[in-house]
């Protein structure tokens with residue numbers, strides 16, 4: 327009897343408890359619970375629990391199995407990978423666009439594959455401000471409909487093998503502004519439609535050979551602003567369809583032969599703002615489709631003579647802000663005709679060109695090109711007037727340029743040379759040249775600015791040719807023996823007008839040493 331009563335009480339209590347619980351649950355979840363195969367789940371679009379670590383705002387509809395877009399905020403840290411919240415995404419299998427916006431540092435430390443696996447219709451995933459040290463293998467759950475993965479600013483450091491794999495419709499992966507250090511092999515695997523892959527602003531210093539061998543349909547690879555210093559002929563293996571490669575703002579100092587040989591379809595190669603000093607004559611071999619090449623802001627003092635023979639399709643070339651002391655007709659000849667149409671582009675400003683006859687082709691190109699950009703750039707190209715004594719030693723030119731002891735002599739000789747030119751020219755020209763000189767002449771004491779001239783303001787035919795190196799394929803128009811101007815210069819100096827004296831007297835000391843030099 328006692329047993330029976332105890333049993334009834336037990337049953338009553340249990341019933342009461344269950345009832346109480348279900349009332350609570352109904353109240354909390356606003357009667358919107360859905361019964362799924364896996365048991366009770368929240369509708370991720372309708373989470374009213376303030377304690378929830380994830381809140382999503384859904385568009386088009388909040389009804390179960392009907393939303394197409396969800397924007398989710400992640401608030402609290404340390405959500406376990408197997409947290410039930412991820413299962414709740416099964417309540418909205420029609421989602422096409424999903425974004426996670428992480429509001430608290432460290433709140434999301436992995437790609438929530440657990441959630442993604444239910445979203446077979448998902449086309450776009452965007453995660454921002456997470457702290458995701460590693461993208462694990464198959465992180466995107468082999469989703470067949472996924473077309474883009476946007477993962478910028480997540481402090482990603484490493485990418486596991488197969489991190490991005492079996493995504494048959496993905497076209498874009500954005501990994502900008504992370505902390506990726508290395509691109510290993512087989513990170514990108516079986517993504518036949520991947521067209522664009524971007525790594526702007528990471529810390530990549532190493533790209534394993536063959537890292538891209540499975541991304542053979544990639545059209546654009548962006549490695550701008552990283553730490554890359556070494557490339558070799560296997561770095562870009564497999565990228566036979568690539569059209570654009572952006573390597574700007576890295577630390578590449580040496581381009582060895584066949585570095586880009588695999589890139590048969592490359593049209594645009596951006597290498598600006600690196601530390602390039604050396605380019606192999608065959609560095610660009612294989613780039614038969616290349617149209618645009620930028621090498622601006624590097625440290626190139628010379629280009630190998632056959633460099634452009636490998637890239638005969640080039641119509642746009644940027645060599646600004648290097649240390650080039652010459653660019654000969656022979657160098658530029660393979661692409662010279664490409665630089666004449668209206669939409670072509672040649673940029674050469676801000677180099678260390680030496681004023682000599684090897685620059686004379688610039689006059690003809692300026693005359694013949696229909697590209698306004700090229701004209702403007704050529705008009706602004708400057709060269710340094712070179713002390714005659716150095717002319718016979720062009721091979722050592724980079725040494726001379728770096729040698730600051732020669733600086734005053736350079737200025738001195740520039741002045742004299744200009745007067746020599748004045749003898750040959752008419753009055754108006756003379757006036758222009760003097761103005762130029764005066765402009766440059768605020769070089770009081772410590773300024774290290776050497777006298778620069780606009781190449782195209784020096785009449786063609788008056789530029790001296792380096793004696794040891796008469797390297798021009800055009801019939802020599804007027805070759806001035808470097809020795810002759812020295813005598814002329816002295817004569818001119820004695821007969822100088824007061825203006826010029828003004829200029830020269832400031833450099834009396836240097837002048838004296840110069841005379842001493844002439845007479846020894």
Ligand SMILES: *[C@@H]1O[C@H](CO)[C@@H](O)[C@H](O)[C@H]1NC(C)=O
Nearest residue numbers: 386387388389390391392393
């Ligand atoms: C789903 O959303 C559409 C609008 O996008 C609406 O017409 C339809 O009635 C909704 N279905 C359910 C079951 O709520």
Ligand SMILES: *[C@@H]1O[C@H](CO)[C@@H](O)[C@H](O)[C@H]1NC(C)=O
Nearest residue numbers: 445446447448469470471472
């Ligand atoms: C993917 O998208 C297509 C077309 O939008 C659709 O028919 C299909 O059901 C979606 N889901 C999967 C798993 O392919």
Ligand SMILES: *[C@@H]1O[C@H](CO)[C@@H](O)[C@H](O)[C@H]1NC(C)=O
Nearest residue numbers: 439443464465466467468492
């Ligand atoms: C994705 O596919 C690979 C290869 O078929 C398999 O090994 C892996 O378990 C799959 N991952 C997911 C999350 O479906």
Ligand SMILES: *[C@@H]1O[C@H](CO)[C@@H](O)[C@H](O)[C@H]1NC(C)=O
Nearest residue numbers: 449470471472493494495496
């Ligand atoms: C994704 O790719 C599969 C083939 O792997 C195809 O059947 C499906 O229709 C594609 N979905 C979309 C949206 O293109």
Ligand SMILES: *[C@@H]1O[C@H](CO)[C@@H](O)[C@H](O)[C@H]1NC(C)=O
Nearest residue numbers: 505507528529530531532553
């Ligand atoms: C970038 O990587 C190098 C190692 O290659 C490391 O020393 C450096 O601290 C990293 N920089 C940042 C900002 O993470």
Ligand SMILES: *[C@@H]1O[C@H](CO)[C@@H](O)[C@H](O)[C@H]1NC(C)=O
Nearest residue numbers: 579580581582583603604606
């Ligand atoms: C650049 O690469 C070439 C070819 O590998 C090599 O001979 C040369 O020494 C390298 N230059 C520097 C500065 O490392």
Ligand SMILES: *[C@@H]1O[C@H](CO)[C@@H](O)[C@H](O)[C@H]1NC(C)=O
Nearest residue numbers: 686688689690691692693786
């Ligand atoms: C360029 O054109 C001007 C006239 O337009 C002509 O005087 C000059 O000789 C030409 N220079 C060259 C190098 O063709």
Ligand SMILES: *[C@@H]1O[C@H](CO)[C@@H](O)[C@H](O)[C@H]1NC(C)=O
Nearest residue numbers: 675676701702703705706707
């Ligand atoms: C180049 O020349 C144009 C006018 O021809 C001028 O406006 C521009 O400032 C110059 N640029 C430089 C960098 O000197």
Ligand SMILES: *[C@@H]1O[C@H](CO)[C@@H](O)[C@H](O)[C@H]1NC(C)=O
Nearest residue numbers: 750751752753754755756785
């Ligand atoms: C200046 O040069 C032009 C041709 O360039 C010439 O016709 C003219 O006579 C010259 N003037 C003087 C004063 O020498």
